[in-house]
Amino acid sequence: MSRLEFYENIFSAKALFFAGLLIMPALLFIPSTGYRCFQFVFFCILVLLSGQKINFFITFPVIMFIIVFNLIIPYGRVLFSFGVIKITSGALQAGVHRAFTLQSFVMLSKLAIRRDLKIPGAFGELLCESLHIFSAIMNKKYNIPKKNFLVEIDNLMLELSGITLPAPDEKKIKTKPVGFVILTLVIILAWLPYYIFYL
Numbered sequence: 001m002s003r004l005e006f007y008e009n010i011f012s013a014k015a016l017f018f019a020g021l022l023i024m025p026a027l028l029f030i031p032s033t034g035y036r037c038f039q040f041v042f043f044c045i046l047v048l049l050s051g052q053k054i055n056f057f058i059t060f061p062v063i064m065f066i067i068v069f070n071l072i073i074p075y076g077r078v079l080f081s082f083g084v085i086k087i088t089s090g091a092l093q094a095g096v097h098r099a100f101t102l103q104s105f106v107m108l109s110k111l112a113i114r115r116d117l118k119i120p121g122a123f124g125e126l127l128c129e130s131l132h133i134f135s136a137i138m139n140k141k142y143n144i145p146k147k148n149f150l151v152e153i154d155n156l157m158l159e160l161s162g163i164t165l166p167a168p169d170e171k172k173i174k175t176k177p178v179g180f181v182i183l184t185l186v187i188i189l190a191w192l193p194y195y196i197f198y199l
Contacts, residue, residue, distance in 0.1 A: 067096055116172070
C-alpha cells in the first residue's frame with residue numbers, strides 16, 4: 001500500500017477537515033514569525049508523508065514575490081541598501097511573516113481538504129464545491145507559458161468547470177483508531193509553540 005492509499009484509507013474526509021479547523025487558529029492567533037516558518041516546514045513534511053506532491057517551483061517564487069512586494073514600503077531599521085532601495089527589518093519581517101502564513105494555509109488545505117468531503121445543507125454544498133476547486137488548483141502541476149498566457153488561463157478555467165463532486169453512493173471512508181491518534185498528535189504538535197512560548 002502506498003503512502004497516499006494509507007492516508008486516504010485511515011482518515012475520513014470530515015475528520016481531516018475538522019482537524020484542519022482546529023489547527024487554523026494556531027496560524028491566526030500566534031504572532032511569531034518563527035512559528036510561521038516552523039508551521040510551513042511541518043505541513044510540508046506532512047504533505048510529503050501523505051504521498052502528495054509539492055510543486056516547489058511555484059511555492060518558493062510565490063514566497064519570494066510576497067517578500068519583495070512587502071519591501072516596497074520600508075519601515076524599521078535599515079539592514080542594507082542598494083542605491084535608493086532600502087531593505088528594512090520591519091518590511092522584511094512582515095514579508096516573511098505573510099509569505100509563510102499564506103503558504104502554511106496552502107499546505108494545510110492540501111492535508112485537510114479531500115475530494116469526498118461533504119457538508120450538509122446548501123451552504124455546505126457550495127463550500128465543498130469551492131474547496132474542491134481550490135484543492136484541484138493546489139494539486140495541479142503548472143508550467144509557466146512563454147506565450148498565450150491568457151489562453152492557458154482560459155483552458156484552466158474550462159478544466160476546473162468540469163470538476164464533479166463525488167456521487168452520493170460513493171463508498172464512505174471512516175477514520176480508523178490509528179487515524180484519530182495521528183490527528184490528535186498532529187493537532188498537539190501544531191499548537192506546541194503556543195504552549196512553549198505563551199503559557
